[in-house]
Amino acid sequence: MIPKIPGESPAPLRACLLIGGRSSRMGRPKHLIRGVNGRTWVENTVSLLQPLTRDIVLSGGGDVPGSLGSLTRLPDVPGVQGPLTGILAAMRWKPDACWLLLACDMPNITPEALQWLVAARSPASWGTVPRLREDGFVEPLLALYEPQARKYFEELCVSGIFRISMVARQPRITTPVIPEVLCEAWSNINTPEELSRSRQVDRSL
Numbered sequence: 001m002i003p004k005i006p007g008e009s010p011a012p013l014r015a016c017l018l019i020g021g022r023s024s025r026m027g028r029p030k031h032l033i034r035g036v037n038g039r040t041w042v043e044n045t046v047s048l049l050q051p052l053t054r055d056i057v058l059s060g061g062g063d064v065p066g067s068l069g070s071l072t073r074l075p076d077v078p079g080v081q082g083p084l085t086g087i088l089a090a091m092r093w094k095p096d097a098c099w100l101l102l103a104c105d106m107p108n109i110t111p112e113a114l115q116w117l118v119a120a121r122s123p124a125s126w127g128t129v130p131r132l133r134e135d136g137f138v139e140p141l142l143a144l145y146e147p148q149a150r151k152y153f154e155e156l157c158v159s160g161i162f163r164i165s166m167v168a169r170q171p172r173i174t175t176p177v178i179p180e181v182l183c184e185a186w187s188n189i190n191t192p193e194e195l196s197r198s199r200q201v202d203r204s205l
Helices: 041-049 083-093 113-121 147-159 164-169 179-185 192-203
Strands: 013-016 056-059 072-073 099-104 142-145
Touching: 013 041, 041 056, 041 099, 041 113, 056 083, 056 099, 072 083, 083 099, 083 147, 083 164, 099 113, 113 142, 113 179, 142 147, 147 164
Parallel strands: 013 056, 013 099, 056 072
Antiparallel strands: 099 142
16 A cells, blocks of 8 residues: 555545444443433444544444444454454455544543544554553554555454554554543443443433
C-alpha cells in the first residue's frame, strides 16, 4: 500500500462495530443489552456514529434488532479469531476507507469522544490507537485505522498473532493520550456486576 501524499484528501470514514463475541462472562449477548433509554447498546452506538458517517457495518454473527436490519453484515474471516477478524473483513471489503473500529461493550461512548478521535487523524499516520495514560496500554477497540494499516493486520494474520493491539507498536501508528474528561468512553463492561454498577451511575444522573 502506498503511503499518503501530503495534501492528499483523507480516506473516507467508515465504521465497523464488532458484535460477534461470545459474551461468556456476561452470560448473554452484550450488544443486545438495553440501556437506560430502552434501546440496545448496538442501537445506541450506531446512533452515535451516524453524525460521523452513514457507512456503518456490523461484524460478526450476532442477532441484531430489526431497526438495524438494513446495515451491512460482514462475515468472519475464516481461521481468524477475535477482533482481528472484524477489522480484516472490513479492510478487505472496502480497502480505500479509514475504519473506525468499535467494540459492542462500550456503552459509555460519547459524541465528544468520537469527535476527539476523528480530529486526532494525521496525514502522516496509518492509524490512531489512543491510550488512557502516557505509560498505559493502547485501546485498539475504539480506534481509527487508515487504509495503509491493512498491511499490518495482514501480517498479523499470516503470523497467527491475533492481538490487534500489536499494530500500535508499528512506527506509522500514533497513540495519543485520551483527555481525562473523555476516558470513561473507552471503558468496557464485561460482567453482570460491572453492568449493575454502570446502571447505578446512569440512574443517578
